[in-house]
Amino acid sequence: MLDPAIWWYVTRASAIIAWALMVISVTWGILLATRVMKPKDNPGWLLDLHRWLAGLAVVFTGIHMASLYIDEYAAFTFQDLFIPFHSQYQKIAWLGGWPIALGVICTYILIAVQATSLMMKKLPRKYWKAIHYSSYALVLLVSFHAGWSGTDVRAWAYRITALTLITLTTVALIVRILFPKSAKTLSATVEGRRPNQKAENLHKVLVDRVTPLADGILGFDFVLPDRSNLDPWVPGAHVTLHLPGDMKRQYSLCGDPADRSQYSIAVLESPQSRGGSRYVHNNLKSGMSIEVSGPHNHFELEASSEYLFIAGGIGITPIKAMIESLPSRRQWRLLYAGRSRTSMAYTNELEDMFGDRVIVHADDEQGGRPDLDALLAGFNGHVYVCGPEPLLDALISKVPVDRLHYERFSAVDRTDDAVIEAFEVVLSRSNKTISVGKDESLLDALNENGGALISSCGEGVCGTCEVRVLKGQPVHLDSVMSDEDKDAIGVMYPCVSRGTGSTLVLDI
Numbered sequence: 001m002l003d004p005a006i007w008w009y010v011t012r013a014s015a016i017i018a019w020a021l022m023v024i025s026v027t028w029g030i031l032l033a034t035r036v037m038k039p040k041d042n043p044g045w046l047l048d049l050h051r052w053l054a055g056l057a058v059v060f061t062g063i064h065m066a067s068l069y070i071d072e073y074a075a076f077t078f079q080d081l082f083i084p085f086h087s088q089y090q091k092i093a094w095l096g097g098w099p100i101a102l103g104v105i106c107t108y109i110l111i112a113v114q115a116t117s118l119m120m121k122k123l124p125r126k127y128w129k130a131i132h133y134s135s136y137a138l139v140l141l142v143s144f145h146a147g148w149s150g151t152d153v154r155a156w157a158y159r160i161t162a163l164t165l166i167t168l169t170t171v172a173l174i175v176r177i178l179f180p181k182s183a184k185t186l187s188a189t190v191e192g193r194r195p196n197q198k199a200e201n202l203h204k205v206l207v208d209r210v211t212p213l214a215d216g217i218l219g220f221d222f223v224l225p226d227r228s229n230l231d232p233w234v235p236g237a238h239v240t241l242h243l244p245g246d247m248k249r250q251y252s253l254c255g256d257p258a259d260r261s262q263y264s265i266a267v268l269e270s271p272q273s274r275g276g277s278r279y280v281h282n283n284l285k286s287g288m289s290i291e292v293s294g295p296h297n298h299f300e301l302e303a304s305s306e307y308l309f310i311a312g313g314i315g316i317t318p319i320k321a322m323i324e325s326l327p328s329r330r331q332w333r334l335l336y337a338g339r340s341r342t343s344m345a346y347t348n349e350l351e352d353m354f355g356d357r358v359i360v361h362a363d364d365e366q367g368g369r370p371d372l373d374a375l376l377a378g379f380n381g382h383v384y385v386c387g388p389e390p391l392l393d394a395l396i397s398k399v400p401v402d403r404l405h406y407e408r409f410s411a412v413d414r415t416d417d418a419v420i421e422a423f424e425v426v427l428s429r430s431n432k433t434i435s436v437g438k439d440e441s442l443l444d445a446l447n448e449n450g451g452a453l454i455s456s457c458g459e460g461v462c463g464t465c466e467v468r469v470l471k472g473q474p475v476h477l478d479s480v481m482s483d484e485d486k487d488a489i490g491v492m493y494p495c496v497s498r499g500t501g502s503t504l505v506l507d508i
């Protein structure tokens with residue numbers, strides 16, 4: 001004989017479990033959004049866990065409501081469960097029907113958040129985001145619902161559980177408020193230093209292996225002389241090779257980030273070489289010593305349920321590290337385009353590993369350029385691109401800026417459309433104001449005034465000279481990332497970017 005109180009037990013247990021799952025899911029989502037665990041986290045499994053917890057919260061909320069309906073003691077009607085303030089249960093003199101009404105409202109918020117997450121790919125990101133943010137209100141309102149309508153509030157176990165969940169909610173919301181920006185901002189904030197104060201992080205490394213990868217492309221593996229661990233990195237990162245004649249060249253890391261024993265890069269000997277790739281090809285031999293700085297990263301993989309990767313030629317290097325780092329269940333496709341298979345590195349390796357997720361487009365086989373419109377049709381996930389300028393320009397015109405992430409091979413001259421004029425900057429740490437002449441770079445002006453900023457390419461591609469902007473609107477003339485991304489995280493690259501007539505305040 002079934003205990004007649006069984007449904008009441010189910011109601012109470014499922015309510016606490018659903019509450020806990022909501023709080024943990026939101027907390028996990030906050031870790032995902034702020035990346036405070038960076039660089040130890042992995043966006044793939046973090047995102048999966050966040051979704052599973054939220055899905056389970058919906059399931060347990062459903063069990064909670066179903067058992068309330070079945071239980072004869074609580075005697076909830078269908079209307080009580082779905083219409084706020086309809087239930088007469090647990091009315092409190094000074095609150096009226098709010099305790100149960102909050103539960104009904106929370107159910108609708110939970111359904112809205114979960115439904116829009118499932119339809120994320122079909123919704124404009126700003127709408128999805130606005131609804132997703134209501135989950136912060138959800139965890140707060142659920143706490144009030146539990147506190148006012150729960151019948152176990154006098155039990156110690158319940159109180160301890162409730163206190164833990166409320167504390168977790170509060171800490172999570174504080175973290176979200178304090179660290180609202182993306183990982184790029186956080187990396188500097190958490191480490192307590194402004195971006196350009198990163199040590200240049202120069203290592204002497206040995207060339208461990210040189211491997212021909214394709215026509216004109218050599219792979220290089222670098223190790224520390226004592227073969228100890230190198231600095232960690234995440235896909236999208238690059239290192240700077242310090243070559244004779246004060247040449248500094250940036251190359252994306254394309255190995256396995258989990259293998260800390262070596263850095264792997266692939267270098268195309270470019271016909272337009274200014275000397276860097278030619279030197280690397282002709283002079284770097286196994287056993288040689290070379291100086292390397294970094295890794296730095298301005299092309300990080302953001303968490304997404306679906307990706308489209310597009311690589312043109314040697315642009316495969318950061319993309320290869322990205323796709324190899326994703327969990328096997330993550331949805332993605334790669335278009336890898338080049339002139340001919342013999343000039344494209346890693347084609348066989350990628351096709352063997354990932355099968356038909358990888359579309360290799362060799363111009364000499366397919367006769368012409370890939371059909372980007374067909375590839376993008378119906379795709380609403382994030383697009384990551386690394387390749388030559390025409391490919392990037394085509395995608396910039398086709399993909400909304402909030403879903404497009406790219407890395408350029410070389411600087412784009414953006415001065416034609418910009419007003420270049422003298423301006424002033426305030427260095428916030430010393431409260432010093434300096435004037436930057438019309439023909440002078442901001443980087444030079446800063447360094448002449450004690451800025452001691454590190455830099456590398458000097459042409460707005462590598463991102464090494466990054467400084468934080470506290471106030472004012474810079475004129476972005478660099479090619480590091482989209483201007484929207486730079487403004488969102490409040491940075492600029494003073495080797496080429498400048499100020500306008502109004503004063504810029506920099507975190508220096």
Ligand code: FES
Nearest residue numbers: 456458463465495
């Ligand atoms: S030094 Fe490379 S972006 Fe400024």
